Amino acid sequence: MKPLKWVAVSVGAVIGVAHIGVLGHLMNSTKLPEPPTFNIPNGPYSSYKIRAGKDGYEIEFRADDPKVLQSERSLDVDKEKRGWFGGGSEVRSEYRRDQFTREGTRNLGGAIGEEGKIGGVSAECIAADAGARSQGAMAGTSIAAGVAVPALVSIPYVGWLASGWALLLGQKAGASIGSEVGSAFNDC
Secondary structure, three states: OHHHHHHHHHHHHHHHHHHHHHHHHHHHHOOOOOOOOOOOOOOOOOEEEEEEEOOEEEEEEEOOOOOOEEEEEEEEEOOOOOOOOOOOOOOEEEEEEEEEOOOOOEOOOOOOOOOOOOOOOOHHHHHHHHHHHHHHHHHHHHHHHHHOHHHHHOOOOOHHHHHHHHHHHHHHHHHHHHHHHHHHHOOO
16 A cells, blocks of 8 residues: 555645646736837937837937038128229128038949938949959059069969959959049049
């Protein structure tokens, strides 16, 4: 009879612990869920909006806001101007409104892309930059092919790979230099 008694006590203990576990689970499941914590980077030019509802949440974050800065200047001159032969008056009124990016680049007018977007570059400047990059890349590749490739090809086992890298590096450097020279010549 003793083994049956120990089996009954063991089964009763397991059922009792299981009931306590189920009751604990049911009591904890009625608590409201904790809202999420948002660690959004915040800087001097950043902004964010958080909208939360019963279906979820939505975050709108802008790391560089405002993107466009404005500067307004005006000049009014109503002086009487005396020349060599006397007489004459000068009435001049000037108003200037410029838009800048945070880096100090001035908007030259006209945006390309979606209508209403501020800050763009004219189509002539984009075309000039593309042409200058292309010409610079071609010049950089040909200089690298004449100077670096003959020396690098003779390296055993990896010469073919090193010479290809030299050509790509020359192409990239030439495109960068061509873009800078083209923007200087085209006032972009």
